[in-house]
Amino acid sequence: MGLDLGLDRTGRYEIVACVEKEKVFCNTIRQNSAAGRINPNLKVFEGDINDLDPAQVLDSVNLKPGEVDLLVGGPPCQSFSTAGKRGTVQDPRGTLLWQYLRFVEYIQPKFFLMENVRGLVSAALRHRPIAERPEHGGAPLTDNEKPGSVLRRFSEDLQAIPNAAYHFDVFEVNSVNYGAPQIRERVIFIGNRFNMEVDFPNPTHGPIAAAKAQDDLFSAPAAQPWATLRDAIGDLNETNPVVLDFSPRKKSFLSLIPPGSNWRSLPENLQQESMGKAWFAKGGRSGWWRRLTFDLPCPTLVTMPNHASTALCHPTETRALSLREYARIQEFPDDWQFSGTVSEQYRQVGNAVPTRLGKIAGEVIASCLDTMKGRNWQPFPTPPDAFRIIYIQSHVRTRQWFKGGKTVIWEDGEQNETAAYDRPQTLRKTSVIG
Secondary structure, X not given: OHHHHHHHHOOOOOOOEEEEOOHHHHHHHHHHHHOOOOOOOOEEEEOOHHHOOHHHHHHHOOOOOOOOOEEEEOOOOHHHOOOOOOOOOOOHHHOHHHHHHHHHHHHOOOEEEEEEOHHHHHOOOOOOOHHHOHHHOOOOOOHHHOOOHHHHHHHHHHHOXXXXXXXXXXXXXXXXXXXXXXXXXXXXXXXXXXXXXXXXOOOOEEOHHHHOOOOOOOOOOOOEEOOOHHHHHOOOOOOOOOOOOOOHHHHHHHOOOXXXXXXXXXXXXXXXXXXXXXXXXXXXXXXXXXXXXXXXXXXXXXXXXXXXXXXXXXXXXXXXXXXXXXXXXXXXXXOOOOOOOHHHHHHHHHHOOOHHHHHHHHHHHHHHHHHHHHOOOOOOOOOOOOOEEEEEOOOXXXXXXXXXXXXXXXXOOOOOHXXXXXXXXXXXXXXXXX
């Protein structure tokens, strides 16, 4: 419900119906709806969207095709994530991405909002293993194997919807750049049936150094510093926190890590003992035995904070971040309740879209709806030239972990100039789907 809560915070939308497959997640929605934390009359459809008729959803809220202002969705697409092994889309119309498109086709909303992982932008319909690609002696890539072929097919099928020509713009953004206390990259799709080209705002927050400098790619520098972990949880006092905690073995290693550091602060023999084969792997492996720092934004929340390789250890206590700390970082209301087992509750928060991005996107679309209402809902006469992909400084790195053969520790309350990266060079870049 991260997107939903963000939209609700704009004060411009009434969320009338939602679809959710997981029973325990539906229980969370119903529990908070009954308590008035979101629309008390919200219709909750529990089940697989593949088996749901969009006509049934519209009938339940007494609406007809074309009358919905905004259709919102975040179809799970793990196969597109760059964090794991990419899968393949043999028949895209069988995926949840195309099920979302099926709802767009029937409901014909004025606007649609869809979020996803950034890997969707470069995903191919058919995945070719790296060892079999042309640069390694393989045959040339087919059209379906080329990066971006998923979005190309999606845009083609979107344009083919009868009596409703949709345009959409794609934005690669990071929640931390808009005031959320978390570094989290997402891809936001905003579509409409009015031939309207939509824009997403430039970042409002950034590193302190960025707020002091002007860059030609922005009309103005970021005005505010990034929100930090301290901003999110510094005043939180819990007597009986819900924690998906580390094992005693993991705590024995984490207890040796100072705030703002990771596995590199361990003696070499303990590094090898604790990390096993991962110690010999390439890459920074910055998440291993990571203890957070209060003076920086939180790294991306994962569904389980107690994994050794993606540890989210409290800055001053040797424990994982609590569930309520997780919720604070995602900017859920403090009175928001979660149903299910401890791991199911963490999964709900970790998989959510930061509510901040829902609010920003909701404000953008509300402004567009106001514009179209002023035009008496008459489409612009000429469609935009292309479907755009706009990169808006989505790749954010806040600090270094290792430099010049030495471990770098971020120390709260200090200047940390030698631990900070230079500000990014590419702040905004536009490409097209073609």
